[in-house]
Amino acid sequence: MTGNAMIFEPTAATRNTPQPLRRALDGLEGKVVGFIDNVKPNFHFLVDDLAELLIGKYGVSSVIRHRKRTASVPAPEDIIADVTRQCDLVITGSGD
């Protein structure tokens, strides 16, 4: 047989609405930076070092650290609320 026939596409796009674009920062000096550690191996060491460098080299005023219970669940609402309230920038770990 040759030719084409009409089929239903099996794929579906997301219906999530695009969110407002993030605001670019005008620099890191004086900013509060939050970390949400996904507890993958070594990430807490990376956070230690990044916190030190952000404060020492880039003038970040303070760093707030949270650790998730495990990587494969979303951060709980209390963590989200805390970083939303306090931070200018939030950095998460994702994947391995």
Next chain:
Amino acid sequence: MTICSAPFTELGRTQASALGHADLPIAVIPHPFGLRSREEVRRIAEQCVADIARLVCESAAGEAARAAAPASARSGRIEAPVDLDEFNRFCRACGWSDGLPLVPPTVERVEATLRHTRRARDEVIAAVAPGFGAASVEHIAANAVMAGCEPEYLPILIAAVEALADPAFNLQGIQATTNPATPWLIVNGPIARDLGINGGLNCLGQGAWANATIGRALRLILQNVGGARPGEMDRATHGQPGKYTFCCAENEAENPWEPLHVERGFARDSSTVTVVGASGTLNMNSHAKEATDLLRAIADTMAFPLSNDYYFGGEPWVILSPEHAEILKREGLGKSDVKRRLWEQSRFAAGRFAAKDRARVQHIRRAELGTIDANTLVPASPGADGIGIVVAGGPGTHSVYVPTFGVTRAVTRAVTIES
């Protein structure tokens, strides 16, 4: 912003876009990051901090065009080759295949399938993680056809997609993990018999059309609607054969206790589908004739120190063969007694974990277990009711252990027959 190691960057980018944040900055670090020495981590941090400082100060305007627009809930229609070989090449090029030949989801076939539900064809049953594609009834039907399903299987798939979307199942974690986890479907009630879903001999093996195609259709939905394609958002290190299809019925006729759906609060004459986030199967062959002997051996088998169930406090399952179930029933044990004894006897000393894994368990389960030392007995699940029991299979002295992803709970949904 987020930090990903290199192989996980595309997952992060795709998922951020699916969630409406196409402009999320991602700082990339080398993989495997977890094996680096403390000094190497420091060097990586020095590069990473410069990337962070640059990325967060860059304007996001250039990224706006990548943001996804809201999609129609209807399945699109396109022209595809009629010739089967060409059709399958077309599907492979589109990324729609699971690696096996597919049936063309022609208008006639999909319409015939849609006649087996009264739900609107554009009703969105769930947003399927990790891409959050909107699975309408039409999309589910199209994938069912492609997997080779008979039209009357549709209501089971609708219920299964509903179940997967329950937050307790944690589909996001299961779809994007390096673990081999995949949904295992257990069908209960009259529909299992009516549709020929095998719960007896070789129920997890080949040969039953319904088992094979229903499980396969769900995999196609997870891949085509959820976007979890291997090497892209599906990050499984190895995967497992059950990712092609993993579906069976319970052998209710030979189950000496109440069937699974009744245990989970449904009427005996209702039909249900239960989804379990299964990491694999392990056969357990025992000629034991006494309950105590049999349960001790099964519990010993459950207790392995590289198990997500033990890391997280999960919900491992045991598929008892009718013969093994009968041994337990004969000695007066109910299902809850079996769960209790398996839970107690499958605890093991935390000293059996690798040191790093023990530290993980300490962090994850501190609220449940307190401070852990090498002698602390760690259970597979926070409570005895977390041990799943189902009776299936045919004659023989084999039962099956089904460890899970750990951060997942089984979910049951009623199957509505409306045609």
